Amino acid sequence: MYSALVLAIAAGCASALTLQKRAVDFYAPTAGGGSELDNAGDGYGEPLNIIISGLSSPAVLTDDGFMNFAHALGYSEECLDLHAGGAQSANLGDGNGWVDQLIEIREDYGSTAVGTCLESLVGGNHFRVWRQNGSLADSGALFLAVSKEEDVFESHTIVPDGYDIGRNLLAQAAVGTTSYGGVTYSTTARNVTGLIAPGSDGVNHGIAQDGIVTVLTVEIVS
Template sequence: MLFFSVLALVTLTVAVPHSKRATTFFNPNDGGGRMLTDATGGFGAADDLGEPLNVIISGTSSAAVLTDDGFLNYAQSLGFSFECLGLHLGGPQSANLGDGNGWVNQTVEYRQDYGNEEIGTCLESLIGGNHLRMFRQNGSSEDTGALFLAVSQEEDVADGHDIVANGYDIGRNALVASAIAVGGTNANGVSYSTTALNITGLLAAGAAGVNHDIATDGVTTLLTVTIL
């Protein structure tokens, strides 16, 4: 049974209700999936390594947040944006969210934008920083609409964008801290309020199966995002 602990709560401003789904997320482990991406091409084989899916955007969030455009805008409110000049560095990773889709490539990858949504990610590509990969749970068996994120802090280009020591936990914590900032977040005229809940039991703590042999604390943070 999963153990839930409250990380933080942000007071919600009363607003006109937005359409929401009924389910927060479905545990991929219960549907033959897993909470690690496929980073080495093994598609879940015993020796396959992956990145932890350490943040989930709940399917009960405001519906617009769960769309591609809506998630980009929300990510920009947290200091992430599209990759430098639209160019992707490195190969995409895939994930099996146990929803009936099997192994599916990441939907998008966003990088820390250092305060500039248009070109700031070029700086991240050079000096390193936080970045995320997003996967959507929308298969025929479990269409929750939840967004699963693999978040990590990475080195600069000279170090091949390897993950820094403890980089998975560091990346997750930095994103969550931005999301639950007092007063909420906003981008392009849209304001958000986010609550966070830490969940253990989805990911195993430690480095088993984790890319770069970097141990994690086994925590996944569930974010529920409301457009104000």
């Protein structure tokens, strides 16, 4: 009985440590040999143009917690959990090397159940997610590659200026007070430069981006 009690306390302590607020917003991927571009194949990548700060409420940075926050912004899992094309990878300079995306999330047009099926048809905003949690740079921050894409008839290519547009649309939806599933969020944003050079060098589809990464700090207020 004593052993069981010790194990229960230890498990509770581990859970509490997992949800402790981190000490930094994020670590620059390039500082650890990573990149602010993911790997989209053929030697090109998409900019990791939004970061969910490690200083956000810890629950937001979990898989389920972030998905709930995404719902609050009007985004959901892919249509019927189906994905066309391969997963992209990213190296966040945290010692984990190149790892596949955690999830791909799409604009849901007001319906968490089937709205992303509409996005797959008519196009819209979408993003991929990675977590910076390796032993060399364990910020817990989430790095997002956000873009606005064309409809299915244009093979879901990125719209002109689609990386900057996608980033701005997601940030605008997030800033201020949002809520979903009984959870209310307060989000602030700041723009950071110097993580990625502006322009189209190495960028997928040859679409130039402005070199700005938006950092969102998300607090659960109720």
